[in-house]
Amino acid sequence: MGEAPAFVVDNLLQNQDGFGSKSKGCKTTTTIGDKTFVIGGENDESTLSVEVQIFDNPTGNWVTPIVLGTKPNTCKGLSAVSLNDDRILIVKKGSTPDDCIWFLEVDTQFVRGQKKIQGTDVVAWSKGARGYAEKPVVISGPSGVGKGTLISMLMKEFPSMFGFSVSHTTRAPRCMEKDGVHYHFTERSIMEKEIKDGKFLEYASVHGNLYGTSIEAVEVVTDAGKRCILDIDVQGARSVKASSLEAIFIFICPPSMEELETRLRSRGTETEEQILKRLRNAKTEMEQGNSSGIFDHILYNDNLNECYESLKKLLGLDGAAAATQRSAPQGIDLPADHSVSKMDNKIIINCGTPELKKASKNLIVLDVSSLKGGAPGRTRGLDVYAIDSFSDGLNGINQPS
Numbered sequence: 469m470g471e472a473p474a475f476v477v478d479n480l481l482q483n484q485d486g487f488g489s490k491s492k493g494c495k496t497t498t499t500i501g502d503k504t505f506v507i508g509g510e511n512d513e514s515t516l517s518v519e520v521q522i523f524d525n526p527t528g529n530w531v532t533p534i535v536l537g538t539k540p541n542t543c544k545g546l547s548a549v550s551l552n553d554d555r556i557l558i559v560k561k562g563s564t565p566d567d568c569i570w571f572l573e574v575d576t577q578f579v580r581g582q583k584k585i586q587g588t589d590v591v592a593w594s595k596g597a598r599g600y601a602e603k604p605v606v607i608s609g610p611s612g613v614g615k616g617t618l619i620s621m622l623m624k625e626f627p628s629m630f631g632f633s634v635s636h637t638t639r640a641p642r643c644m645e646k647d648g649v650h651y652h653f654t655e656r657s658i659m660e661k662e663i664k665d666g667k668f669l670e671y672a673s674v675h676g677n678l679y680g681t682s683i684e685a686v687e688v689v690t691d692a693g694k695r696c697i698l699d700i701d702v703q704g705a706r707s708v709k710a711s712s713l714e715a716i717f718i719f720i721c722p723p724s725m726e727e728l729e730t731r732l733r734s735r736g737t738e739t740e741e742q743i744l745k746r747l748r749n750a751k752t753e754m755e756q757g758n759s760s761g762i763f764d765h766i767l768y769n770d771n772l773n774e775c776y777e778s779l780k781k782l783l784g785l786d787g788a789a790a791a792t793q794r795s796a797p798q799g800i801d802l803p804a805d806h807s808v809s810k811m812d813n814k815i816i817i818n819c820g821t822p823e824l825k826k827a828s829k830n831l832i833v834l835d836v837s838s839l840k841g842g843a844p845g846r847t848r849g850l851d852v853y854a855i856d857s858f859s860d861g862l863n864g865i866n867q868p869s
């Protein structure tokens with residue numbers, strides 16, 4: 469492995485790395501195999517934009533890769549450490565606690581798949597986060613069966629536990645629907661462009677409109693420490709099942725097609741034409757829901773309260789655990805001035821400023837041995853703790869305090 473030692477990386481700045489004009493500005497370099505990844509770029513005098521260039525060592529050529537995912541915003545500087553030769557951990561300087569750890573994936577399964585599709589070099593950004601996510605809950609079923617009603621009941625009873633994945637749609641808002649709350653109402657051309665840019669976990673054409681779950685819609689809920697609920701159709705559920713998002717899949721059935729029609733009509737939100745289209749599609753959805761093998765649970769929504777109790781039971785919410793209050797995992801508070809090194813599966817951030825040296829803990833350890841997820845979503849499972857290099861010694865790194 470040709471990784472630059474982490475303690476050297478911080479010093480590989482402009483014109484010291486032999487890469488000439490392409491590497492102008494305050495950048496960091498990490499070599500993996502034949503490739504050197506140059507990350508960073510001059511923004512203005514005090515900030516750095518986070519660009520990526522690849523130097524192919526055997527040919528001496530520069531490559532500008534396709535960069536997927538939301539890239540980190542500007543910072544005061546950055547350090548880089550290669551992990552398992554498939555991703556580079558980036559520590560941003562002068563960033564907020566929830567924005568200082570990022571991963572640039574250069575050879576993960578996701579990136580390899582994208583390289584095949586795009587036929588060129590691809591890298592992908594993923595923001596690092598502490599803690600793990602609880603399995604999201606995917607709820608599907610024909611229009612009018614009561615999905616929205618059941619989800620509202622769950623969110624009302626457990627507001628700190630669940631968060632709703634706000635989908636994008638090209639359909640027009642109903643009179644009580646709010647943009648950004650019930651849906652992100654959008655135009656087809658904009659949504660198609662964002663789908664092309666890789667911003668969506670899944671999307672489908674449903675009842676003549678485009679619907680989709682953005683990666684961000686799921687991640688913001690999880691960032692807030694909540695369990696994400698997705699109300700999506702069977703096609704979307706199939707795509708999520710095939711993605712890296714491990715979820716629980718629930719299909720809601722009506723007691724009969726006649727009752728479904730009654731509910732749709734009594735809701736009074738659709739035109740006659742739209743109702744008929746939804747009823748036609750309901751037949752196919754019911755067949756797929758019952759036989760596709762996608763769904764872990766099938767619930768019949770005959771009596772609303774009974775169905776709600778069954779839903780709570782299968783989500784493990786009928787006992788004492790239901791009362792537990794959730795809170796968002798904390799970020800990582802780093803001083804602007806620090807250096808980074810690596811020891812096995814641990815990244816050591818030395819916050820050795822004179823003031824911090826006097827404080828009790830001057831080393832922050834990022835344990836990266838149990839990472840989960842990654843691009844196109846977050847990289848979760850960062851374990852973070854502080855030690856004192858003077859009294860704990862570096863041996864203390866194996867003993868979280």
Ligand SMILES: Nc1nc2c(ncn2[C@@H]2O[C@H](COP(=O)(O)OP(=O)(O)O)[C@@H](O)[C@H]2O)c(=O)[nH]1
Nearest residue numbers: 611612635671672674679680681699700701704
């Ligand atoms: N694939 C997919 N389906 C969605 C998404 N959001 C909503 N849907 C589905 O689109 C269908 C129509 O939703 P909507 O227009 O709100 O009508 P309703 O089901 O009658 O309330 C429903 O089956 C939803 O589950 C999404 O992000 N992706």
Ligand SMILES: Nc1ncnc2c1ncn2[C@@H]1O[C@H](COP(=O)(O)OP(=O)(O)O)[C@@H](O)[C@H]1O
Nearest residue numbers: 611612613614615616617731735769770771772
């Ligand atoms: N078990 C039920 N019995 C009778 N009406 C119901 C039941 N569940 C939901 N409804 C009603 O049916 C209509 C459609 O429900 P909604 O939650 O909007 O369905 P969906 O989100 O699946 O399209 C609403 O007017 C709702 O109040």
